[in-house]
Amino acid sequence: VIDEALRTFLERGCATVVGTAASDGTPHAQRAWGCSVVDPTTIRVLLDGADEVLREHIRSTGRIAITSADVRDLRSVQAKGRVVRLDDEPTAADLARCEAHNEELFRDIEQTDHFAYELTSRMVPVRYVVAVVAVEELYDQTPGPSAGAKVATGEPA
């Protein structure tokens, strides 16, 4: 479901957030980092290792929604699926990719929205865990009348 265009989009310095839900349906939002596409149906994303609620939701339901937005023009895509693996230790490659991703994101925010790096970089968590996500559905989340439409080919509208 994830084609080359969508891979390029997701692996650029997008602002990424995740949503999870407890077994009783209580939702939870959190920021996410360093998204990469493993194969056309699998995403690897770094999460806040200190967020115990997020980890508990993933352990209990496995369900996750991931929305990535390009801060320069707000083009957004939401992936929905299941976490198939949660690793406590990111690899060196994960961390390097995440750092490059964050630099790009914070630079985009500074240039587009004029918020200083010193502020935006505060969002970076102290430690990460890595979620491997099997993607089942993709939605165009770009603001406008077509927000929420299914993405068939991966190209964000």
Next chain:
Amino acid sequence: MSAADRELTLADIAPCFEGAIPAVIATASADGTPNVTYLSKVRMVDDDRVALSNQFFSKTARNLVENPRADILLLDPRNYDQYRLALVYERTDRRGPVFERLRHDIDVAAALEGMQDVYRLRAADVYRVTSIEQTPLGRPPADPAALAGHRDGMDPGRMAELSRRLGRCPDLSTVVDTAVRGLAELFGYEHSLLLLADEEGARLYTIASHGYDAEGIGSEVEVGDGIIGLAADRCTPVTLGNVTQAAKYSRTVRRSYEASGELGPGRQVPVPGLADGASRCAVPAMAMGQLVGVLSVESRRPVAYGPADEAVLTVVASILANAIESQRAVEREAQPRPALPSPSASPSSAPATQVRFFGVDGSVFLDGDYLIKGVAGRLLWALLGHHEREGRTDFTNRELRLDPSLDLPAFKDNFESRLILLKRRLDEREAPVRIEKTGRGRFRLLVEGPLRLVAADGDR
């Protein structure tokens, strides 16, 4: 007791509700499938409630019908402190004060990109906040000194001083200059614009500015377009603490409407001001129940303005509007003395400046460069015609007001402000033609070199 020592309230995190940074909302459907998306703005309703705008019947809204709980992340634009709000959906408003407040937000966003006809609020969803929690971030807080907020209140001493300064101004030109300079010196508004409404009330034109690289005198805004145009259209203050985000969001929504065929390709609404302005407050200048113009201030700081700024600017705008109307009345009633003899023109060997006039919109170009248009352009063309045909340089406002070629309305014309606008544009452009005030209701045309007047087809 500080906010750190007690339970957080919505009021403690008020800057988070200005929309300077998009919020994040997570919901879940009845079967537990989560949904997460960005929100352009969360509105604080009261001490216990927030409201979200619903204009696209989103998945978020559908989820909340099935499962009324939501989780929101908000960032404080002053320091990037982050807060988590747990919400329970309470009701949907399609009228009433909450709906109107959110509709105002949507209308501002629509006005930024000329989408007033299609981009409208459908409903305001109101939620009860069940918990507020500051979430830990990876790095320590920013310098607390950076936590500049809104102005706390209106300083009556400073307002009185500005009022005194305006009261001493002998003419309209001095009034508008004193106002924008006083706003900077006394209130710290470093970037300001004063725009006046044209005779038809359809457009606003800039007559004074402060703190901009290019003065922008004569730049125009359509009533209804952008923050300034909306303030004029509604005759109410419009404040936006997230100009960058709102403009970006509006552009994206506009593109989406264009892609769906609901809107044709749009024009960019040109707004005079800072390229990187983050906050703007525009207030109408009203006198005798009529819109005279709009006073606008701008800052590079997000969330820079609040209710106290609107109050300060509304008072100043009202003083200005009444001063302008008073000056106009005086000018209209003034009995002119005979025109002074014109100084004899000195021959010059300098190359002639071409002055080209287009009667269709009154635009005037000097050597191919745009100078001015509308009433001010027609006025310049009329003056140069008198100068060429009769060698005249001295004029009275009254005689020109009666000139049918200017196409002024019989009632409530803006002649004086157009004359000031023309004078400033000529000064700004360092044109070889200038205007010099010679007395109440009188002025002199200074022509510094030979001119070649060229009227476009049939325009005279």
